[in-house]
Amino acid sequence: xxxxxxxxxxxxxxxxxxxxxxxxxxxxxxxxxxxxxxxxxxxxxxxxxxxxxxxxxxxxxxxxxxxxxxxxxxxxxxxxxxxxxxxxxxxxxxxxxxxxxxxxxxxxxxxxxxxxxxxxxxxxxxxxxxxxxxxxxxxxxxxxxxxxxxxxxxxxxxxxxxxxxxxxxxxxxxxxxxxxxxxxxxxxxxxxxxxxxxxxxxxxxxxxxxxxxxxxxxxxxxxxxxxxxxxxxxxxxxxxxxxxxxxxxxxxxxxxxxxxxxxxxxxxxxxxxxxxxxxxxxxxxxxxxxxxxxxxxxxxxxxxxxxxxxxxxxxxxxxxx
Amino acid sequence: xxxxxxxxxxxxxxxxxxxxxxxxxxxxxxxxxxxxxxxxxxxxxxxxxxxxxxxxxxxxxxxxxxxxxxxxxxxxxxxxxxxxxxxxxxxxxxxxxxxxxxxxxxxxxxxxxxxxxxxxxxxxxxxxxxxxxxxxxxxxxxxxxxxxxxxxxxxxxxxxxxxxxxxxxxxxxxxxxxxxxxxxxxxxxxxxxxxxxxxxxxxxxxxxxxxxxxxxxxxxxxxxxxxxxxxxxxxxxxxxxxxxxxxxxxxxxxxxxxxxxxxxxxxxxxxxxxxxxxxxx
Numbered sequence: 001x002x003x004x005x006x007x008x009x010x011x012x013x014x015x016x017x018x019x020x021x022x023x024x025x026x027x028x029x030x031x032x033x034x035x036x037x038x039x040x041x042x043x044x045x046x047x048x049x050x051x052x053x054x055x056x057x058x059x060x061x062x063x064x065x066x067x068x069x070x071x072x073x074x075x076x077x078x079x080x081x082x083x084x085x086x087x088x089x090x091x092x093x094x095x096x097x098x099x100x101x102x103x104x105x106x107x108x109x110x111x112x113x114x115x116x117x118x119x120x121x122x123x124x125x126x127x128x129x130x131x132x133x134x135x136x137x138x139x140x141x142x143x144x145x146x147x148x149x150x151x152x153x154x155x156x157x158x159x160x161x162x163x164x165x166x167x168x169x170x171x172x173x174x175x176x177x178x179x180x181x182x183x184x185x186x187x188x189x190x191x192x193x194x195x196x197x198x199x200x201x202x203x204x205x206x207x208x209x210x211x212x213x214x215x216x217x218x219x220x221x222x223x224x225x226x227x228x229x230x231x232x233x234x235x236x237x238x239x240x241x242x243x244x245x246x247x248x249x250x251x252x253x254x255x256x257x258x259x260x261x262x263x264x265x266x267x268x269x270x271x272x273x274x275x276x277x278x279x280x281x282x283x284x285x286x287x288x289x290x291x292x293x294x295x296x297x298x299x300x301x302x303x304x305x306x307x308x309x310x311x312x313x314x315x316x317x318x319x320x321x
Numbered sequence: 322x323x324x325x326x327x328x329x330x331x332x333x334x335x336x337x338x339x340x341x342x343x344x345x346x347x348x349x350x351x352x353x354x355x356x357x358x359x360x361x362x363x364x365x366x367x368x369x370x371x372x373x374x375x376x377x378x379x380x381x382x383x384x385x386x387x388x389x390x391x392x393x394x395x396x397x398x399x400x401x402x403x404x405x406x407x408x409x410x411x412x413x414x415x416x417x418x419x420x421x422x423x424x425x426x427x428x429x430x431x432x433x434x435x436x437x438x439x440x441x442x443x444x445x446x447x448x449x450x451x452x453x454x455x456x457x458x459x460x461x462x463x464x465x466x467x468x469x470x471x472x473x474x475x476x477x478x479x480x481x482x483x484x485x486x487x488x489x490x491x492x493x494x495x496x497x498x499x500x501x502x503x504x505x506x507x508x509x510x511x512x513x514x515x516x517x518x519x520x521x522x523x524x525x526x527x528x529x530x531x532x533x534x535x536x537x538x539x540x541x542x543x544x545x546x547x548x549x550x551x552x553x554x555x556x557x558x559x560x561x562x563x564x565x566x567x568x569x570x571x572x573x574x575x576x577x578x579x580x581x582x583x584x585x586x587x588x589x590x591x592x593x594x595x596x597x598x599x600x601x602x
Contacts, residue, residue, distance in 0.1 A: 031458070055454065055489070063447045063481035070387075070451020073436050075379040076458070078451075093441050094478070098448055102428050102438040 017042025019154025131259020389445020443476025
């Protein structure tokens with residue numbers, strides 16, 4: 001197992017804020033909008049640097065998406081910022097008609113995704129957003145795993161033409177990816193090569209997958225760990241290549257098991273290479289209040305549960321053999 | 322571009338013929354609002370806006386128009402065709418399979434002249450505001466126009482946008498409300514009253530103008546007046562009184578022709594009332 005360590009922890013939303021500032025410096029067409037959550041979205045540095053290119057829309061997310069579509073019509077590259085719930089479920093039809101169906105170059109940037117926003121509870125913990133966004137034709141869906149990757153992804157989506165949903169989170173988490181990485185949309189990242197099982201993880205679950213990989217290694221299980229930061233378009237080649245080698249799959253995500261990364265992988269495999277698969281995801285329920293760590297444990301989204309899923313799927317593979 | 326009222330009326334008559342023929346041909350679509358807004362859209366595209374039918378999505382240096390009440394696509398398509406955005410013959414494909422003229426307007430099929438999809442109501446004012454903000458950022462002094470149904474104003478997003486535009490002094494924007502008092506289920510006053518619409522917009526901080534939407538001279542006049550009100554720190558809205566179904570006697574003044582196509586006999590009655598001025602497509 002390749003060794004991953006970290007010296008610093010940061011929230012992925014800070015990666016977004018720093019990436020937005022950098023994207024703004026690189027391209028004068030980049031503009032930003034926020035619905036009364038500037039501090040939470042870490043947009044202050046962009047606003048300070050480019051006050052005329054920022055629009056505070058107030059608590060009016062539908063209007064924000066529409067204004068972004070209008071700005072994009074006239075050649076701007078708008079980044080909208082609010083919590084993941086208010087970025088998706090609240091404005092699904094606005095995104096569908098004014099952005100996706102209208103082919104607008106809008107970047108929908110969503111913080112506080114999943115359970116790990118913690119104490120605010122289920123009204124704010126959306127676990128369905130990946131599903132909603134990946135169902136929209138033409139929408140790119142990205143869920144980076146740490147500060148560095150989120151920053152790189154933010155810069156990359158400014159250079160990509162087309163609507164994007166960028167999902168990140170609130171808690172401070174280990175920084176373990178390369179600070180100078182070039183983020184390639186739709187290109188999976190090989191975290192660890194292995195032979196016994198393929199673990200496909202996204203977002204905060206990538207670090208948990210690495211922890212799980214270390215536990216498994218001690219028990220003699222050689223796990224391949226792949227970071228699927230881009231859920232759509234899915235890197236089908238990387239998934240199929242890995243599965244051809246390992247013959248069993250665990251997917252790990254901070255999302256409902258319905259509609260998330262696991263679904264995308266299962267659909268790909270069902271058509272191309274039917275394979276035993278276990279899902280580390282929220283089991284079709286809402287979240288609740290608690291600390292992020294408590295919630296990830298209670299809802300089974302941690303290294304311990306990834307290890308359990310791996311053992312289960314390897315047993316299924318052996319049964320089939 | 323023409324300011325000649327009789328020329329504009331000729332175009333409007335042909336557009337109305339196109340509308341009833343289009344909805345008749347596919348036996349679906351929305352003739353009522355289309356006929357009511359014909360004079361407005363003809364005035365906008367032939368007397369008011371600076372625009373280039375060699376369509377460019379960004380429209381820098383041009384006036385832009387966004388149709389928010391997308392169901393009146395027949396009038397929009399006919400006006401775009403007569404203005405030279407695409408061949409009039411294509412109007413025959415309206416709502417048919419493999420057509421660029423979808424039931425509701427979309428950019429998705431690449432039809433020149435359409436800058437946003439609309440149909441799901443209440444979204445176009447926000448989009449128009451975004452385009453107006455982009456013009457300001459670009460130092461482009463041309464204007465942004467939009468059209469909304471009055472029933473559409475029941476959507477909450479409209480009022481989010483209505484609050485934003487005055488706060489941010491979006492004064493290069495002229496929104497028009499097709500104030501015909503009708504919606505699918507009946508008169509707006511019965512379905513959900515709009516109340517004092519002028520007072521509502523004024524309270525939100527808009528410069529509110531009122532006009533007669535089916536008298537070509539008055540339509541041109543109110544649009545010119547609206548233009549003279551831009552650049553003064555406030556967005557402008559025109560409450561344009563129209564008659565649903567205007568120009569075809571049996572379709573006028575009722576919500577019943579909101580989304581119903583005429584049969585063969587009704588088509589002939591309608592066409593007898595609308596002079597063929599520029600040749601049918």
